[in-house]
Amino acid sequence: MTLSPAVLVLEDGARYTGRAYGAQGRTLGEAVFATGMTGYQETITDPSYAGQIVLQTAPHIGNTGVNDEDQESSRIWVAGYVVRDPSRVVSNHRAKRSLDADLEAQGVIGISGIDTRAVTRHIRDAGAMRAGIFSGDEAALPAEEQLELVRRGPDMTGLNLxxxxxxxxxxxxxxxxxxxxxxxxxxxxxxxxxxxxxxxxxxxxxxxxxxxxxxxxxxxxxxxxxxxxxxxxxxxxxxxxxxxxxxxxxxxxxxxxxxxxxxxxxxxxxxxxxxxxxxxxxxxxxxxxxxxxxxxxxxxxxxxxxxxxxxxxxxxxxxxxxxxxxxxxxxxxxxxxxxxxxxxxxxxxxxxxxxxxxxxxxxxxxxxxxxxxxxxxxxxxxxxxxxxxxxxxxxxxxxxxxxxxxx
The missing domain is CATH 3.40.50.880 (Class I glutamine amidotransferase (GATase) domain)
Known part of the structure; x- marks a missing residue:
């Protein structure tokens, strides 16, 4: 699991620093939170999440890995993925791969190691908003440039997907x-x-x-x-x-x-x-x-x-x-x-x-x-x-x- 730096930037200027998870680079979308304690594989492969950076409120994600039977579609659809404590090992007899391996293979940029409950409370109070995850070389961009990129991103209102x-x-x-x-x-x-x-x-x-x-x-x-x-x-x-x-x-x-x-x-x-x-x-x-x-x-x-x-x-x-x-x-x-x-x-x-x-x-x-x-x-x-x-x-x-x- 990579320890490269990453940052989650919200449209209102809030910033949360963590570690890269999955693929590295830049991704933009609407930041939303999902409250399920289980079913992360079904969540990320649900096409309804297209265009959204999904934050899991459950703190520990990835322990059962991923398999080929629980896919809800042929690919991962989330625009980005935010977790607090990704599992270091996979412990399930049905698992074929780790979650971060699938994210990386499909080019899905994520971030780990941030307080997802704190981000959830912020979104709950301020509302869902545009956001971006920046990792690898993109994490070194000036904060002002990252925020401008987020604010120029697509707004879910009026969007036909x-x-x-x-x-x-x-x-x-x-x-x-x-x-x-x-x-x-x-x-x-x-x-x-x-x-x-x-x-x-x-x-x-x-x-x-x-x-x-x-x-x-x-x-x-x-x-x-x-x-x-x-x-x-x-x-x-x-x-x-x-x-x-x-x-x-x-x-x-x-x-x-x-x-x-x-x-x-x-x-x-x-x-x-x-x-x-x-x-x-x-x-x-x-x-x-x-x-x-x-x-x-x-x-x-x-x-x-x-x-x-x-x-x-x-x-x-x-x-x-x-x-x-x-x-x-x-x-x-x-x-x-x-x-x-x-x-x-x-x-x-x-x-x-x-x-x-x-x-x-x-x-x-x-x-x-x-x-x-x-x-x-x-x-x-x-x-x-x-x-x-x-x-x-x-x-x-x-x-x-x-x-x-x-x-």
Whole structure:
């Protein structure tokens, strides 16, 4: 493990000196903290963390190494990685490599040996902000130059990252057991565990690029549509919102998670906004308002939907009535939406939660029930809910990435 100097620089001028961890050089991104005690491999390979420098609040990271089975995608996506005490040895029979070896091999720049709890408290008070890690020769740059580089870095507000993380080619995962239908999964940064959960419930899974057009989606003739998690500002993904509105008008059953929840909210006509420091980790308490049950859930989101908490409301975009189905018990953030007149619902968190907890996997069963109800004719009137214009067939790459509509 290298002992080369490194420094973490925040946008507001705060500086934390430590040691290089993983690759060396310079990296820029949004500094966020993740509160999970376990699951660091799932965290760094989650495409939702693209563009972010992730700080682990748990002090000891890396002791179980990394393996080839727990990857949530084909690569590490974090822009940078911050830990306090990296493990000096790997102690797990499933480990194939050490964490720092994987970081170095994939060019991911990190820093260790700083007080991550202190940085977390700072971000919690000041909010998520742009940051940079400078190590090796970059650590010797003047402090003023490092800070200027950080302040010129990209701001997550208005940023569209779907094209960076989505698959470029569609692929299909066959249904396990009795096939009940097919689901078109829009890959906005999907995790491997999500696909497994859908296939395990008898759904033939067609994972499609985020650039798919309305016509191409119609050619698949899916039984249902699913929007995945992903990074970026939902206000910069109007193309995906219009695509979803076409799905909703046709009465096709829909389920969205994380970024997909935000896009459903915008499709229904609600606003989205940026949280001060987001929800990230595997210990967020959420109440399912339909049952009163409190679930411990896995989160990774910096944006949220603004919708009334007090009962069903008419959706501003004309899709009938909707209600807030789940709410975060820490701060009353909307954690789920349920449509009452069309077959669609979503949650803000990760029910697949490969690193745990598993309180919310029932949501995949709820999706299957929704599909079966639709197949039985329970959503015949859904297509009559809205008669507004169909979306155009522009691709997401034609969009601006500087939409500042989000608060």
């Amino acid at each position: 779907s094209g960076q993380v989505s698959t470029t080619e569609a692929y299909t995962i066959p249904a396990e057991g009795e096939r009940i239908g097919s689901v078109a999964v829009l890959d906005l940064g999907i995790k491997t565990a999500t696909v497994r959960h859908l296939a395990a419930r008898g759904l033939e899974v067609h994972v499609v690029p985020q650039s798919i057009t309305t016509e191409e989606l119609a050619e698949l003739n899916p039984t249902a549509v699913f929007y995945s998690n992903g990074p970026g500002d939902p206000a910069a993904s109007e193309y995906h919102v219009e695509l979803l509105r076409d799905v909703l008008r046709k009465g096709i059953p829909f389920f969205g998670i994380c970024f997909g929840n935000q896009l459903l909210g915008r499709a229904l006509g609600f606003e989205t906004y940026k949280l001060p420091f987001g929800h990230r980790g595997i210990n967020q308490p959420v109440m399912d308002r339909s049952t009163g049950k409190v679930e411990i859930t896995s989160h990774n989101h910096g944006f949220a939907v603004r919708a009334p908490l007090d009962g069903p409301v008419d959706t501003p975009a004309g899709f009938g009535r909707a209600e807030v189905s789940h709410v975060d018990l820490n701060d009353d953030v909307v954690e789920g939406l349920n449509c009452l007149d069309i077959p669609a619902f979503s949650v803000q968190y990760h029910p697949e939660s490969a690193a745990g907890p598993h309180d919310s996997t029932y949501l995949f069963d709820r999706f299957v029930d929704l599909i079966k109800t639709a197949q039985a004719g329970g959503s015949a009137a859904a297509a009559e809910v809205s008669n507004s214009q169909t979306p155009n067939s522009q691709t997401p790459n034609d969009q601006t990435t500087n939409d500042q509509e989000s608060n």
